[in-house]
Amino acid sequence: xxxxxxxxxxxxxxxxxxxxxxxxxxxxxxxxxxxxxxxxxxxxxxxxxxxxxxxxxxxxxxxxxxxxxxxxxxxxxxxxxxxxxxxxxxxxxxxxxxxxxxxxxxxxxxxxxxxxxxxxxxxxxxxxxxxxxxxxxxxxxxxxxxxx
Amino acid sequence: xxxxxxxxxxxxxxxxxxxxxxxxxxxxxxxxxxxxxxxxxxxxxxxxxxxxxxxxxxxxxxxxxxxxxxxxxxxxxxxxxxxxxxxxxxxxxxxxxxxxxxxxxxxxxxxxxxxxxxxxxxxxxxxxxxxxxxxxxxxxxxxxxxxxxxxxxxxxxxxxxxxxxxxxxxxxxxxxxxxxxxxxxxxxxxxxxxxxxxxxxxxxxxxxxxxxxxxxxxxxxxxxxxxxxxxxxxxxxxxxxxxxxxxxxxxxxxxxxxxxxxxxxxxxxxxxxxxxxxxxxxxxxxxxxxxxxxxxxxxxxxxxxxxxxxxxxxxxxxxx
Numbered sequence: 332x333x334x335x336x337x338x339x340x341x342x343x344x345x346x347x348x349x350x351x352x353x354x355x356x357x358x359x360x361x362x363x364x365x366x367x368x369x370x371x372x373x374x375x376x377x378x379x380x381x382x383x384x385x386x387x388x389x390x391x392x393x394x395x396x397x398x399x400x401x402x403x404x405x406x407x408x409x410x411x412x413x414x415x416x417x418x419x420x421x422x423x424x425x426x427x428x429x430x431x432x433x434x435x436x437x438x439x440x441x442x443x444x445x446x447x448x449x450x451x452x453x454x455x456x457x458x459x460x461x462x463x464x465x466x467x468x469x470x471x472x473x474x475x476x477x478x479x
Numbered sequence: 480x481x482x483x484x485x486x487x488x489x490x491x492x493x494x495x496x497x498x499x500x501x502x503x504x505x506x507x508x509x510x511x512x513x514x515x516x517x518x519x520x521x522x523x524x525x526x527x528x529x530x531x532x533x534x535x536x537x538x539x540x541x542x543x544x545x546x547x548x549x550x551x552x553x554x555x556x557x558x559x560x561x562x563x564x565x566x567x568x569x570x571x572x573x574x575x576x577x578x579x580x581x582x583x584x585x586x587x588x589x590x591x592x593x594x595x596x597x598x599x600x601x602x603x604x605x606x607x608x609x610x611x612x613x614x615x616x617x618x619x620x621x622x623x624x625x626x627x628x629x630x631x632x633x634x635x636x637x638x639x640x641x642x643x644x645x646x647x648x649x650x651x652x653x654x655x656x657x658x659x660x661x662x663x664x665x666x667x668x669x670x671x672x673x674x675x676x677x678x679x680x681x682x683x684x685x686x687x688x689x690x691x692x693x694x695x696x697x698x699x700x701x702x703x704x705x706x707x708x709x710x711x712x713x714x715x716x717x718x719x720x721x722x723x724x725x726x727x728x729x730x731x732x733x734x735x736x737x738x739x740x741x742x743x744x745x746x747x748x749x750x751x752x753x754x755x756x757x758x759x760x761x762x763x764x765x766x767x768x769x770x771x772x773x774x775x776x777x778x779x780x781x782x783x784x785x786x787x788x789x790x791x792x793x794x795x796x797x798x799x
Contacts, residue, residue: 371575376578377578377579394596
């Protein structure tokens with residue numbers, strides 16, 4: 332590479348993130364606030380709209396080659412639906428897309444979600460900068476794996 | 480050394496694997512041309528040229544995304560494979576963007592296996608045409624029958640890559656004010672098909688008439704440009720729309736000039752990018768600290784300084 336040694340192919344490109352509320356849940360205020368916050372943080376943001384299935388979320392993430400999938404649910408179905416998203420990714424052998432979560436997630440569930448690779452799991456009232464920092468970190472991890 | 484296994488990506492694209500197609504587009508969509516981009520395009524180029532490329536353009540809010548949802552659904556139902564590239568604007572301030580076109584096409588995407596990819600323009604006009612067209616080539620090599628490019632064309636085309644399409648569709652809707660004003664500003668001469676969308680709205684027939692009248696006064700070639708009214712929610716007008724697309728495909732298929740024009744443009748884009756990279760690195764080399772300090776302390780104005788640098792450069796070239 333002409334311009335230095337540590338150049339990564341995806342370095343300096345905006346983070347690409349897919350926001351989704353899979354499952355039956357219409358509480359989209361939070362995710363819409365996040366969509367704007369991520370955009371204003373310089374990311375390329377895709378919003379899957381309301382009521383996509385976990386399959387659609389994974390398919391969209393693959394076709395758009397996103398770095399991060401951010402899931403939000405406030406209906407209590409996260410242990411079922413978030414898990415489905417993680418399972419579909421595993422089924423397709425995809426490890427270079429990070430998954431983060433958020434919504435009304437009780438503390439005992441957080442560690443279980445972490446085990447599935449779904450991190451963050453921020454609740455209402457979390458500062459936007461905390462979420463953005465976390466997404467940025469997870470996106471960097473995904474990008475490392477995309478280069479393999 | 481390449482940072483990515485481009486051979487694996489190329490063979491995946493040619494086999495039509497979604498993951499490889501998606502990764503290949505991620506590589507070539509970057510406005511900064513990388514060695515990996517070149518490698519991928521070199522690998523797939525001989526497999527391109529089979530798809531029919533539709534360029535759909537029109538002012539924002541006219542219903543292009545909804546239209547592409549309906550169009551791709553109906554084309555799929557007729558047995559064609561369809562891919563969509565939607566280009567959206569990035570914020571010039573933060574570089575971020577909200578890519579929202581997908582929502583309006585969700586049904587055709589999930590039920591009919593339409594491949595869709597959103598591209599942000601990343602605030603760059605230079606290099607964008609190449610990166611969008613390279614993405615089209617990836618989809619072409621992957622074997623899609625139809626590739627639809629969606630761009631916002633608010634007058635003077637900011638994205639001339641749409642002109643590379645085989646069939647260019649200009650979309651308008653009633654109630655935009657002076658229709659003809661909108662058409663005049665650069666996209667008039669280029670349309671192969673005119674669509675007046677939202678035909679359920681008031682004034683739609685006047686809009687149709689306006690365009691037909693405008694066309695009646697323009698010089699037309701062998702292809703008679705149709706004006707079709709559609710309603711993208713009900714599907715009204717789409718049978719005619721699709722049959723015109725197919726007949727335009729047959730029309731351009733016979734025309735060897737289309738192929739030649741495209742190849743000329745591809746070569747021009749590639750050459751521009753290669754030269755721009757060379758020039759950029761050359762400028763970085765020439766505008767070095769010592770030279771700048773000398774010139775500044777002797778209060779040389781920038782034009783004289785640039786002239787003397789260029790003179791030195793040209794004389795050293797001819798000495799070789």
